[in-house]
Amino acid sequence: MAKMDLRRLRYFVAVAEERSVGRAAVRLRMAQPPLSVQIRKLESEVGTPLFRRGTRGMELTAAGRALLSRAREALALTAEGFEAARAVAAGRRGRLSVGYMFALAHAVLPRLVPELRRSLPKVDLEFIELSASTREARLLDHSVTVALCMPAIRHSEIEVSTIGKQRLMLAMPAGSQLARAAAVPVRKLQGRPLISLPGPAEDPATSVVTSLLRRHQVSMPVANRVETAHSALSLVLAGEGMAILPACAQLGCPTGVVFRPFLDADDAIDVAVCWRRDSLNPLVRNFLKCAEKVIRQA
Amino acid sequence: MAKMDLRRLRYFVAVAEERSVGRAAVRLRMAQPPLSVQIRKLESEVGTPLFRRGTRGMELTAAGRALLSRAREALALTAEGFEAARAVAAGRRGRLSVGYMFALAHAVLPRLVPELRRSLPKVDLEFIELSASTREARLLDHSVTVALCMPAIRHSEIEVSTIGKQRLMLAMPAGSQLARAAAVPVRKLQGRPLISLPGPAEDPATSVVTSLLRRHQVSMPVANRVETAHSALSLVLAGEGMAILPACAQLGCPTGVVFRPFLDADDAIDVAVCWRRDSLNPLVRNFLKCAEKVIRQA
DNA sequence: TTTTTGCCATACCGAACTCGTATGGGTGAG
DNA sequence: CTCACCCATACGAGTTCGGTATGGCAAAAA
Numbered sequence: 001m002a003k004m005d006l007r008r009l010r011y012f013v014a015v016a017e018e019r020s021v022g023r024a025a026v027r028l029r030m031a032q033p034p035l036s037v038q039i040r041k042l043e044s045e046v047g048t049p050l051f052r053r054g055t056r057g058m059e060l061t062a063a064g065r066a067l068l069s070r071a072r073e074a075l076a077l078t079a080e081g082f083e084a085a086r087a088v089a090a091g092r093r094g095r096l097s098v099g100y101m102f103a104l105a106h107a108v109l110p111r112l113v114p115e116l117r118r119s120l121p122k123v124d125l126e127f128i129e130l131s132a133s134t135r136e137a138r139l140l141d142h143s144v145t146v147a148l149c150m151p152a153i154r155h156s157e158i159e160v161s162t163i164g165k166q167r168l169m170l171a172m173p174a175g176s177q178l179a180r181a182a183a184v185p186v187r188k189l190q191g192r193p194l195i196s197l198p199g200p201a202e203d204p205a206t207s208v209v210t211s212l213l214r215r216h217q218v219s220m221p222v223a224n225r226v227e228t229a230h231s232a233l234s235l236v237l238a239g240e241g242m243a244i245l246p247a248c249a250q251l252g253c254p255t256g257v258v259f260r261p262f263l264d265a266d267d268a269i270d271v272a273v274c275w276r277r278d279s280l281n282p283l284v285r286n287f288l289k290c291a292e293k294v295i296r297q298a
Numbered sequence: 299m300a301k302m303d304l305r306r307l308r309y310f311v312a313v314a315e316e317r318s319v320g321r322a323a324v325r326l327r328m329a330q331p332p333l334s335v336q337i338r339k340l341e342s343e344v345g346t347p348l349f350r351r352g353t354r355g356m357e358l359t360a361a362g363r364a365l366l367s368r369a370r371e372a373l374a375l376t377a378e379g380f381e382a383a384r385a386v387a388a389g390r391r392g393r394l395s396v397g398y399m400f401a402l403a404h405a406v407l408p409r410l411v412p413e414l415r416r417s418l419p420k421v422d423l424e425f426i427e428l429s430a431s432t433r434e435a436r437l438l439d440h441s442v443t444v445a446l447c448m449p450a451i452r453h454s455e456i457e458v459s460t461i462g463k464q465r466l467m468l469a470m471p472a473g474s475q476l477a478r479a480a481a482v483p484v485r486k487l488q489g490r491p492l493i494s495l496p497g498p499a500e501d502p503a504t505s506v507v508t509s510l511l512r513r514h515q516v517s518m519p520v521a522n523r524v525e526t527a528h529s530a531l532s533l534v535l536a537g538e539g540m541a542i543l544p545a546c547a548q549l550g551c552p553t554g555v556v557f558r559p560f561l562d563a564d565d566a567i568d569v570a571v572c573w574r575r576d577s578l579n580p581l582v583r584n585f586l587k588c589a590e591k592v593i594r595q596a
Numbered sequence: 597t598t599t600t601t602g603c604c605a606t607a608c609c610g611a612a613c614t615c616g617t618a619t620g621g622g623t624g625a626g
Numbered sequence: 627c628t629c630a631c632c633c634a635t636a637c638g639a640g641t642t643c644g645g646t647a648t649g650g651c652a653a654a655a656a
Contacts, residue, residue, distance in 0.1 A: 066392075070379030081367075088346075
């Protein structure tokens with residue numbers, strides 16, 4: 001009574017559709033007698049005939065019809081369940097929270113998002129903007145699964161994959177005297193106020209900038225510390241000083257601010273995908289593939 | 299791979315809910331090792347781990363969660379399918395088209411319908427009014443499953459169960475002289491025009507009336523032939539004549555028409571449930587029970 | 597550290613189930 | 627009347643399942 005074997009249901013559906021035990025047996029690649037037996041067992045299990053036997057085959061009874069639709073659904077559901085489990089395990093399905101730094105929003109997301117949707121259509125994507133000072137915490141407390149960072153996070157619990165580089169450029173008001181030339185010598189920055197991103201000296205986000213300045217023996221007083229490249233650009237526009245930012249930041253940059261490369265330096269900052277080392281979410285790997293693909297073709 | 303045994307799914311759900319093979323085994327009334335084996339078989343069948351094994355029990359993986367909800371649905375669906383098949387076979391579920399003659403509409407339906415809905419809540423009911431001349435055909439061509447008739451249909455393919463009787467009464471205009479008395483002697487009908495229901499002389503619908511008149515040696519000229527008691531009452535109201543109708547017809551009767559019993563006759567007409575003899579719809583039996591119950595308490 | 601405890605995994609055996617082959621039986625068609 | 631068709635039954639072989647006994651591992655207790 002409490003058998004409810006799916007095999008029986010599959011047999012039942014086949015017989016119902018073929019309206020014949022013999023034909024159903026062919027379809028199921030088995031002999032006719034055992035199929036006949038299984039159908040009768042199912043009927044005794046349910047407690048009522050499911051077919052009317054005629055000389056020309058079998059025909060469903062009303063009770064059989066009532067069972068048929070549900071049997072089909074149950075079969076489809078378990079098949080779907082298996083497939084869903086496989087898809088989740090393979091990272092083709094699930095939920096993925098992507099954190100990103102603002103500076104990358106215009107440079108990467110417009111190409112990355114369509115690519116993700118295309119290659120992982122069943123994945124539920126969520127995008128969260130991260131600030132420089134909270135990105136680690138957001139990864140560690142699981143509020144994002146992966147983070148697009150610039151530069152990479154350094155943390156023992158966090159794994160990093162560098163997917164590209166962005167050259168440092170100088171951002172300044174459009175009217176600035178330095179903006180007249182196509183490229184700026186580093187030494188011309190001497191003494192000018194700097195809008196700086198946060199973090200300790202060890203933080204590579206700023207240390208790339210400081211090492212660039214140190215190498216050219218240039219010092220810039222820190223006029224402001226801000227959280228995001230966006231804020232930095234606002235302050236540049238306000239005339240508070242200049243900022244040294246990755247090239248991609250100019251894509252979201254307000255009019256009135258111009259970017260110039262350095263004449264005598266091509267320092268670059270890493271763009272990286274970061275995720276918890278203990279994350280067993282297979283989506284991370286697939287996300288990485290997409291991100292690399294997008295960066296490569298850029 | 300193509301096993302998809304429901305037993306495994308049942309085991310899986312139990313383990314997932316108990317978060318422990320041991321406890322699930324207790325719930326399933328089986329030993330722990332075989333359950334452990336079945337879970338591993340399921341995992342190898344799906345192709346991916348469904349649980350994370352800790353020292354404190356088992357915990358679902360994301361893939362396991364994806365499977366769990368569908369497994370539950372599939373189990374519920376097959377159980378429901380079995381139950382539905384049983385319900386259909388027992389006549390507690392399905393579709394039932396009930397035909398009825400107009401004269402019974404007010405007398406029987408208001409009590410029958412609630413009773414049907416109460417005792418057969420999952421049955422899909424449909425009510426169709428039948429006219430005297432088509433009721434047989436509607437039964438035979440399956441457009442109704444059962445018919446509430448008065449009198450019973452006589453046909454070799456149709457089975458009949460008499461559930462009550464209705465006394466014949468005289469319907470006449472309210473101002474009629476015969477209406478002054480509480481009861482009417484049959485002989486007073488002599489020569490008055492009769493509004494007659496259809497059918498050949500053999501038709502019991504009319505033969506009950508003709509036999510009543512013949513017994514009292516009274517003859518009434520047939521003024522009109524109509525299809526339903528409703529039409530007969532309209533013509534009575536219009537002064538076309540009188541009608542001899544079952545008592546229940548007065549419930550739907552327009553003001554201006556009055557019913558009187560006969561002083562010296564208590565002829566009655568059968569109320570019956572009729573259905574195709576070859577109908578294997580078990581709902582018929584349950585319908586009959588309801589109908590008898592309703593009539594009995596009337 | 598060592599012991600104990602709790603839980604899952606493996607091994608093996610007896611029982612149940614399923615499937616295939618062979619065969620019977622009932623019903624229309626030729 | 628025979629043939630053809632289809633479903634039902636019988637029986638033996640192989641597979642699978644469940645129970646018992648036991649191993650192994652890790653966290654909690656001593």
